[in-house]
Amino acid sequence: xxxxxxxxxxxxxxxxxxxxxxxxxxxxxxxxxxxxxxxxxxxxxxxxxxxxxxxxxxxxxxxxxxxxxxxxxxxxxxxxxxxxxxxxxxxxxxxxxxxxxxxxxxxxxxxxxxxxxxxxxxxxxxxxxxxxxxxxxxxxxxxxxxxxxxxxxxxxxxxxxxxxxxxxxxxxxxxxxxxxxxxxxxxxxxxxxxxxxxxxxxxxxxxxxxxxxxxxxxxxxxxxxxxxxxxxxxxxxxxxxxxxxxxxxxxxxxxxxxxxxxxxxxxxxxxxxxxxxxxxxxxxxxxxxxxxxxxxxxxxxxxxxxxxxxxxxxxxxxxxxxxxxxxxxxxxxxxxxxxxxxxxxxxxxxxxxxxxxxxxxxxxxxxxxxxxxxxxxxxxxxxxxxxxxxxxxxxxxxxxxxxxxxxxxxxxxxxxxxxxxxxxxxxxxxxxxxxxxxxxxxxxxxxxxxxxxxxxxxxxxxxxxxxxxxxxxxxxxxxxxxxxxxxxxxxxxxxxxxxxxxxx
Numbered sequence: 001x002x003x004x005x006x007x008x009x010x011x012x013x014x015x016x017x018x019x020x021x022x023x024x025x026x027x028x029x030x031x032x033x034x035x036x037x038x039x040x041x042x043x044x045x046x047x048x049x050x051x052x053x054x055x056x057x058x059x060x061x062x063x064x065x066x067x068x069x070x071x072x073x074x075x076x077x078x079x080x081x082x083x084x085x086x087x088x089x090x091x092x093x094x095x096x097x098x099x100x101x102x103x104x105x106x107x108x109x110x111x112x113x114x115x116x117x118x119x120x121x122x123x124x125x126x127x128x129x130x131x132x133x134x135x136x137x138x139x140x141x142x143x144x145x146x147x148x149x150x151x152x153x154x155x156x157x158x159x160x161x162x163x164x165x166x167x168x169x170x171x172x173x174x175x176x177x178x179x180x181x182x183x184x185x186x187x188x189x190x191x192x193x194x195x196x197x198x199x200x201x202x203x204x205x206x207x208x209x210x211x212x213x214x215x216x217x218x219x220x221x222x223x224x225x226x227x228x229x230x231x232x233x234x235x236x237x238x239x240x241x242x243x244x245x246x247x248x249x250x251x252x253x254x255x256x257x258x259x260x261x262x263x264x265x266x267x268x269x270x271x272x273x274x275x276x277x278x279x280x281x282x283x284x285x286x287x288x289x290x291x292x293x294x295x296x297x298x299x300x301x302x303x304x305x306x307x308x309x310x311x312x313x314x315x316x317x318x319x320x321x322x323x324x325x326x327x328x329x330x331x332x333x334x335x336x337x338x339x340x341x342x343x344x345x346x347x348x349x350x351x352x353x354x355x356x357x358x359x360x361x362x363x364x365x366x367x368x369x370x371x372x373x374x375x376x377x378x379x380x381x382x383x384x385x386x387x388x389x390x391x392x393x394x395x396x397x398x399x400x401x402x403x404x405x406x407x408x409x410x411x412x413x414x415x416x417x418x419x420x421x422x423x424x425x426x427x428x429x430x431x432x433x434x435x436x437x438x439x440x441x442x443x444x445x446x447x448x449x450x451x452x453x454x455x456x457x458x459x460x461x462x463x464x465x466x467x468x469x470x471x472x473x474x475x476x477x478x479x480x481x482x483x484x485x486x487x488x489x490x491x492x493x494x495x496x497x498x499x500x501x502x503x504x
Contacts (some may be wrong), residue, residue, distance in 0.1 A: 032237050033109045033120075037078035039104050042490060044070055047441040053084065053112060054102050055270075057139050059091040059477060060348070063270055067119070078104045079284060091480050092137055100135060101127040108267035108359050110236035114278045123267055136470050139403035143263055146407040149466035154171055155327075155417055156265060156308035156315055160390070161406050162259030162270055165398040166300035167276060168293055169222055169251035169285045182495055187292060190221050191250035207249035220245045226253055228279050229272075233257075236275075238268045243388030247361065248298040251285070259305055259390070262406050269402040289398035291347070292354035299355030299362060302398040305344075305380075306409065307390040317386035321426060322370035322379040325391065332368050332377055332391060333423035334416020338462055339366040339376065340446050340455035342412055346396035346405040348481065350488045351447045363394040366443040368429040374431040376445065386425070395445060406411055408463060415462040446491050450485050453478050 018214050044052070052073045066084060073082075081101030084365065092100075102124035111400050112119045114241065126138035134141040151157050154340040157322055168188070175184035187194065189208045205218040217223055227242040236397045239258035248253035255276070260324045273289065292299040308331065320324025324332075356362050361374070368377035368391075378392045396405055415421070429438060446452045454501035458477055463469040 001459065006438075015019055015242050031111065031235055032341075033106070036076045037104070039074070040090070040109060040120075040122075041070075041073065043252065045122075047111075048118060049120045050117045051110070053119050053121045054104060054116075054124050056102055056124050056402060057270065057401065058089050059137055059401060059473075059480075060138055061139070061399070061404075063274065064089065065121075070120070070217065070241065070385070078106065081124075082389065083130070086126070086135075091476060092394075099129055099288050101129045108264065108271070110271065112231050112248060112283070113236070113275070115277045124269075135246070136473055139401050139407075140263070140266070142468065142473070143266055143403040143407045145309060146410050147262055149468050150308075150410060152466065153414060153418070155414060156310050158196070158309040159262045159406075159410050160259045160305075160309060161262050161265040161309045161409075162257060162305035162390075163302075163398070163402065164254055164256050164303040164305075165269065165272065165289060166246050166254045166302065167223065167287050167289050167398070168248070168300060169253065169280055169287055170293075171285055173286045177492060179205055181211070182493065188355075190219065192297075193249075194208070201298075207245075209246055209249050211247055212245050213247045214244055214250055222251055222285075225279055225285065226255060226281055229255060229281075232275050232279065234274060236271060238271050240277075242280055244387060247297070248294060250294050250297070252298065252300060259307075262410065263403075266402040266406055268438065269398075273398070285334055291349065291352045291397040291399055300397060300499075301355065302346075302395065302396045302404070302477075303394045303456070304391050304396050304409065305390045305392045306319060306413070308413075314386050316391065317389040322381055323386075324379060324391075325419055328391065329423055330417045330419075330421055331413035332414045333376060333421030334414065334418065334419070336366050336443070338412040338459060340452055341459045341463070342408045343446060343452045344404075344449075344456040344477070344481070345408040346400050347400070347452070348449070349397075349399045350449050350485060351444075352397050352399060354397050354444050357394070364445050365427070365431055366395075366445060368423055369426045369428050372428060372431070374461070375427055381497035407468065411463050411465065411468060415465070417479065428485045438477075448485075448489075449481065450489070452487070453481055468495065 032217050034043050049070050051067050052070055055063055057063055072228045081103035084100055084102055085098050086100035087098030104122045104124045108123045110121050112121050125141050126135040128135050147159060150159060170188050172184045172187040192206055195206050207219060207350045230243055231263050232241045241256040241258050246254050256270060277287045277477060307314055309311045309315060316325055316328035318325060350396060356364055358364055363376040365376060367375045369375040372378060376392055376395045380390060380392060393409060460474050469482040
């Protein structure tokens with residue numbers, strides 16, 4: 001045990017030393033790499049880059065990669081692509097259609113802060129090598145199609161997104177599910193349940209349940225981890241806004257990214273998750289974006305700010321409700337109309353709906369309001385000028401694939417504009433103490449993933465406009481997610497069922 005602990009400490013020290021070296025080298029920089037393949041490869045050679053790490057995303061939002069020496073990557077990798085076997089990627093086609101191409105895209109490249117050897121990370125799009133067409137189950141290209149559809153509709157030329165992805169930091173995570181047992185156990189040094197732990201010594205300053213919003217150290221012990229993340233994100237050209245401890249105990253936090261164009265933001269979200277998880281691990285913690293890992297405390301969401309622009313004009317600014325334009329209100333109407341279907345992509349796990357319950361500041365009603373954080377859509381009013389005018393969809397969580405979630409929101413909003421959908425009256429009242437008359441007018445968020453998938457199956461024509469989503473993708477996605485529900489809800493015994501029923 002002692003040798004294992006010594007090895008672990010040694011590894012941690014080496015990781016922190018490597019991270020410190022990266023920070024020193026990139027101090028004060030906001031590294032924007034060349035955006036032409038030839039220029040990028042020449043730059044990499046001049047910077048003594050050894051490897052190129054090629055990354056892509058599956059439909060569940062999981063990032064995958066393979067690595068090549070720099071000398072093996074040429075301009076053809078950006079125009080034709082690099083072949084690989086896609087048969088084992090979740091939700092993709094079977095082995096008889098497994099040959100794929102990763103076509104490298106220069107736009108989100110960065111130097112990896114965590115690898116020992118200098119490595120250039122390049123995001124890629126997936127192509128079918130036989131048809132020479134974008135692979136229809138590639139989430140990144142699906143979002144690109146949504147943006148292209150928006151431009152072709154002449155409604156707007158830029159969609160801005162700004163997610164606020166929350167997370168938990170644990171120092172011990174254990175879980176398993178076998179034939180004879182199932183359990184999970186998490187711990188965090190500032191968790192409320194560790195108030196009485198024998199820590200030799202226990203220095204107190206734990207976070208109370210629902211008492212973690214904006215405390216200073218020593219109550220907030222994760223300041224440096226979040227600050228480290230901001231520092232690294234800025235150095236790889238991901239602009240940040242702020243960070244802070246969140247409401248829940250047990251190390252809940254939030255980092256806000258500056259809103260930017262939809263595809264770039266989805267790329268930035270992948271970078272953010274990658275940086276946070278690795279910084280946390282190198283400091284002896286585990287970061288998770290799971291929506292509800294802790295019972296009886298607030299879950300983690302991904303409130304998503306969004307607006308449409310044409311040139312330098314924010315199309316959401318106007319003189320209507322909360323200084324919104326009619327177009328913005330129609331966009332809201334589209335999201336509220338198609339909300340249950342959107343949730344299949346923005347809240348895609350069975351665990352998502354354990355967060356969306358009353359009593360934990362989660363938006364459980366598909367309504368809109370200015371300032372009211374209990375509404376699914378909030379219109380921020382503490383902003384200056386037309387450029388900051390936007391809406392905030394508060395229902396999503398960061399277990400989602402950002403590319404699919406942003407695409408679904410955008411397509412619903414565009415449908416609202418095209419169909420002139422009226423969002424109805426705003427709900428500028430406390431939704432948790434609403435009168436029976438007020439409650440009768442509310443549209444609740446679906447209670448579980450099964451109902452959300454039912455909604456998507458019945459209502460997805462707004463997604464297939466412009467061939468953005470296609471029937472193959474939607475049907476495959478629904479089938480995959482229904483299997484998850486079957487496993488979690490219908491087949492596997494739950495530990496709490498033993499509490500309820502063992503002595504029946």
